[in-house]
Amino acid sequence: MTEQGYDVGVDLGGTNLKLALIDGAGRIIERSTVPTLAQEGHEAVLGRMAEGIRQLAAAAPGGAVGAVGVGVPGVLDMATGVTRDLPNLPGKWVDVPVGPILREATGYEAHLLNDVRAFTVGEHALGAAKGAETAACFAVGTGIGGGLVTHGKVHFGLGGAAGELGHQIVLPEGPRCTCGNRGCVEPLANGPGIVGEAVRRVLQGFTTELGHLAGGNLAAITPALVAQAAADGDEVAIEVLERAGYFLGLAVASTIASVAPEVVVIGGGVAQEAGPIYWRAMEETARSHSHVTDIDRIAFKPAALGYDAGVIGAALWGRERSGIGSRESGVG
Ligand SMILES: [Zn+2]
Known part of the structure; x- marks a missing residue:
């Protein structure tokens, strides 16, 4: 510019x-x-x-x-x-x-x-998707939003609604989403999804440090806390992050099949907090479920503009x- x-x-x-x-x-x-x-x-x-x-x-x-x-x-x-x-x-x-x-x-x-x-x-003009002809961007936070770049421009679609990548169904009959569907990726891989799954396992009595790390207050569990426990080797925390990353990876694979992006950008506060285990599960799942696209040519990048x-x-x-x-x- x-x-x-x-x-x-x-x-x-x-x-x-x-x-x-x-x-x-x-x-x-x-x-x-x-x-x-x-x-x-x-x-x-x-x-x-x-x-x-x-x-x-x-x-x-x-x-x-x-x-x-x-x-x-x-x-x-x-x-x-x-x-x-x-x-x-x-x-x-x-x-x-x-x-x-x-x-x-x-x-x-x-x-x-x-x-x-x-x-x-922003990410397309100056960040991780800069210069891409085709890109898919996910923002993971309290919700999961997204955006698609096609032909070098952000694709808005009918009514500007294109790119709602969090509402791809990855688990039919799964949890209810705020949109009304069941099994959208959003409630399975967003911040509340990670926290909810962690809390459920603590309450079920699995052996985990999560309750202890939260000072006995389950409401204090955050994606960052789960990531911290996972980094310390807590198996339950690892499983929770891998599960969420797996579902996000399925949605990424569907998006890849739809638009064959050069780059997949993942941003948002929760994606950052959830750390490398979540990321690895997402990327491995997306890559291993992409068979009709030349997956080796697709780059996975964290958002660059924060x-x-x-x-x-x-x-x-x-x-x-x-x-x-x-x-x-x-x-x-
Ligand atoms: Zn939904």
Whole structure:
């Protein structure tokens, strides 16, 4: 990217509202993070968002902000910037014209996209999938989201819903998913899935250090704690991580069969916390279940932009949609 000018990216998360000012090369020049406090209602959240955008815009050299991009956790109308449903945020987020409200409040065009698609835009433009013609990106956290890159661009599909890689069914009649299905990979391989499985085994009386490590408080068990026990050789913890990684690997194998990506990118806080045992189970399962694709040519990479992928991707998306972005940026 050789574009001049600055753009603002916003990542609307359940806990924090993250904002960043990026320059023409996608570097973060200035950032801010404020609590989302979604329980105060969308008007209050959008007020904080607008204020944050104004503050970052004021920090842009020459005040030259082109556009704003906003990643939101849920379903939206990308053409109008109206949210349809953000199920994980408290408050009422059905049919909220976030884009128009921000434009009115800040004077900048604000373009919305799903937050994990924003992560994919960021990783594709500047991170682990940089330069890929075809890529599959998974973000593993409390949920499992994803995004696909085809023909060198993020693929949005009907209504922008393409890339919901966490809702691939890997265990028919498995646990209920928040989407309504049974057996999606999400509840089997996400953070709560790992923790739930660990707690179940402690309660069943398996020999494990997990209860002890959690100080006798099962609610204190986290994916990181399971990974710590596993690293110490705790067989139960190892089994829990291998099971979750196995299910994620099945979903990755299905994705590979669908799009034959050059690179599979795995990011998100839980993927990082769950550590190498989870990763190895995922990769080995995906590779051993891929028979119709030249699996040896597919790279598996951890996400490279960390917690910044979402805000960077959102800002790049705002730039692209406002027409400032260059055709060679490869974003969109
Ligand atoms: Zn699902």
